[in-house]
Amino acid sequence: GESVGLHLPTLSVQEGDNSIINCAYSNSASDYFIWYKQESGKGPQFIIDIRSNMDKRQGQRVTVLLNKTVKHLSLQIAATQPGDSAVYFCAETFFGYQKVTFGTGTKLQVIP
């Protein structure tokens, strides 16, 4: 059968509050980072990306922060909604390279 899975870290947030999901990436040479949202039984969905020449990028209700010194990414979701409940993955690659390495993922649970 399938491998026994690890338990994803879970972040529980009250609806309307802000969420912060953190990720440590592995390759200091990576220059392009992406956050994906994955709902149960579906493929990853692009949320926001950032290149290594930036330390912050904002989208609609989402902000990504990049700290290259400590190889850390974070995804901030403003005014979290029930529809934001999903597993969030960070991914690293080289821009234009197409092949990405995914982080371990964080499950976001929004409490109505």
Next chain:
Amino acid sequence: GAVVSQHPSWVICKSGTSVKIECRSLDFQATTMFWYRQFPKQSLMLMATSNEGSKATYEQGVEKDKFLINHASLTLSTLTVTSAHPEDSSFYICSATRLAGGLPSGELFFGEGSRLTVL
């Protein structure tokens, strides 16, 4: 927007049989597609890079004779799980990048995944 479609979305098969999963880029051409495997509560693990018109490149530890990849056109890659066993049960996901001016656009598009259950 660009769409990547996978078929079937789920499949159940008997141990020892082979299963083919298709990945199509619906409104763009993709010279390269990627196949990932995801076990429950785990991340996506890259299995192989599918190259149009040439052999696939497999990640370390992935058996190329077990997971056959064919990328016969610019819009279709197939993954065949040969002689499937219960440990092959997993969620298989493909991705592709739309080309812009002959170069990867930088944005990956993922399929919806194919759930394989081997009895």
